[in-house]
Amino acid sequence: MSELSPSPSRNGETSNHIKYNVSFSSTSKLAVPSIANPTLPTGEPTTAINLENAGPSESSFILEEDDHHLQVVSTSRHSVASDSSYPGSGGQDSEYEEEDGNNVNSSHIEEEALQNMLSDLIRSNRSYVNVRDNSLPLRELSFLDLNIFPNTHEAKNELEFYEKHIQIQKDNDEPAFHQKLKHFFILSTAGKPIFSMHGSDDLIMGYMGIITTIVCTFEESMKEDFKSIMVGDKTKIVVLNKSPLLLVAISQISYELMSSNTDSTSSNKEDKESDSDDILLINQLNTLYKYLLAILSKPTIEKNFHNRMNYDLRKVLTPLDFQNLEALCMKLTYGLPLLNQGESISDTESFDFFIGELMDSSIQSVKVTNTTRMKLNNILLSCKRLKLRDDDSALNRSSETASLIFNRTTKEAEKYLGDDLLFSFLLASSNKILNYMKPKNHSLSNEDMKLLFSMISAAEYQNRGGSFDEDLWIPLCLPNFNPNGFLYVFVKKISLSSYLQSSTVDQYLTIVLVSSNKNTFFQMRELSRFIINKIVKREQFLTTLTDELTGSTKLSILNDIKVPAIKHFIYKLKETNQFIMNDMVHFNNDRSMNTLLQLVYFYSILHNSRATRIKSKLKSTYNQQQGSNFVNPINTYKIDNKKLTYVKWQGAGSIVTGFMLSDNSFEFYCLSNEEIDSKELISSSLKIIRWCEKYRKRLFLGGGVVF
């Protein structure tokens, strides 16, 4: 077994909290790329070798010859500065200083430059890869081959592994409890258990005591917040202290333990600096915490515990809350839904959620033509202008009877029906936004939206088929908007096809109206009826909308733009933090757990691998080719901040290539499980990226419509 040498910088971490490395070798031999010797001797087990001066190309070879597990065969990066403290250094990306302001404006130059560069990087590795590949029989790739999770109990197939190590299990079986790869606990600071992903109450009680003791000891004796601990090199424990609540995550999953090297512009930048290694797990804990805030609000939690330290928060939680928390745990960790025995994955909501979280709380919108989106926007806007009329007096009996009786004709009586309406959404499926309307001075964060949508899909569950006429009224605290108060959410799901005479598919639309006033249910209901009427009024529009929505749920851009080698991609628009990706079915021709876990792993590695800035290299390539007399400062082709990552997994007869390209405006990730050369990889990627840019208005919602 070959392993990377430990990266020295991790031990010497200086941060404002205690980081306790019980013992350390390497976090993940798969994950951490290293500078390695390109003149690698073939045919024998190899350790990564440090190369003093890597030049423009740095590659790592981490191979296990006798092992059929897939390995990261090569990670190629472009960097000119010789940076020997490369892995885990947590420092800035290496880059050239830009010499002058001249930019390249031609996209084919970009393409050529990227192609040359990438093929340069890969060439030496590829021959080696091929030799090895031929000796192995081809068979379908399993997530077990990837060595994502330690398979210490030698599970023979995916299902056995899932049941043993992943599936939620709430019984008293202690050995089974310890075989689980991921644990979440929520407890009170007094040590009372509130939620546990696995295990019975009896089983976890003791551990709750240990956790509280450790946290208290750090707090009292060392005046420090306990944040994380590494047990060996395979297990990490992270604690989030939101007194009176403690949230704990324990993970043994390789892609969760690698240090995150995102260049995200996320809001919690301070956290990132201090806890960059733990940020993934801390974000997960924050998501769980925010669920509790959403249903209870901060003052409720604090008040309950203020009265009694040993208060049992479970008293105010319902079985549905526990189920939602369990679903969150599975989605956050594996992108998997909660499955009953023998059930297979029926939709990709959980995978969408995972990718959204991975992309720093990015959200997905529904692809429709701009015309359709504008029409729907106008409908939403017009419902803000509806006057409250006499016949609505019944709606407002309690508060406004007087004014309606005495001032019917005066201007004061001309109240608007949607006065208390804050945010409105049209959703095409539970997690994809079709339209969004917001007031000028407020907006909802992506985190809040995701919370809102997951509550809606949990509440809608009863009426899945939209089989009867039901309106929901949900009090919800949106913690980023206001952790101290509730908003009231009106939800109405309609079947568009039921309004159409000839319709072959069921297409649903969910209307979500968020009000600031708990007594405005009937006003919101009236608005929803107005919206529905407007949408179904003209059959032509309704037909167009239904067709467009049906087409967009299965995004098959890859077929549309003919890039056969690329099987799956994610394109994220940084400005609005929204992303799109194609249906996962294209990757392996199925939506199985096996495929899903592979994608989760590949994208985690691709996203968390440290990308390298390439702007200067591009520039120099261009200069070599074109000479310096080509100057076009006006038509700026933005090469600022362009970065790429290339990762290749190979073994067991399969090859998977992952590629990431990003700049200031987008991030692009793609996977191919075929033989693909650098030229094709780059040209296919750029084809998709250009396609996404071209159809930007269709693919992305933008900032929403403002009233």
Next chain:
Amino acid sequence: MENDIDIPPPSYKIVLLGDSSVGKTCLVHRFITNKFDQNTANTIGAAFITKKYTSANKPDRQLKFEIWDTAGQERYRSLTPMYYRNAKVALVCFDMNNFETTFKTAKFWIEQIELNGATDASDPIEIRLVGNKMDLFDKPQPEDLTEEQQNRAKDQKQETNNTITFHRTSAKDGSGVTEVFDSIIDNLDDDFFKFYFDKKRAELEAGRDGDQLSNILGSRLQNTATSRCC
């Protein structure tokens, strides 16, 4: 003559109250869809469900039920007055197999309705006490509740000013569910329907002359099809 096609049936507000997990949502779903789902999840907030329904016993009587299915969980209690404020009938539910706890909550709701519910003393909310999960009850006798429990249900009846009727239901096997709603319609005064239809007809007449109805309905929902009026 009361079944004019032009005139929609009168709407009638019903609210379901009661402790968490006594089967309120299941009762409503049994009534609306005639289906039962063992894995029905907790209600979040409340659901407002409408259904036009004709009594099995009096086919000339149709109502549009507007049903508030509320969450039983304690944390939603502060919202509940809004739901029963304008209700005609409150179905206060308890679980016959978990009598002590759920009946105590039922009692709490009956008291709450008496305190806050009546907006108009002449039109009190009609309370129907519904004992659900009859199918699980281990007593084979037709009288399912123990004698003591029955007496307490009766006592509750006498303590209050609102009319209380007692029903036994099973949302799981469907017994007693439609009977609750049939009896709501059947117990209504003839005058209720007469008054409603007279009023609507008068409005319609006036509307034909003065365009008032279209004024009321039409101008806000301009040119919108009213095909899906609910």
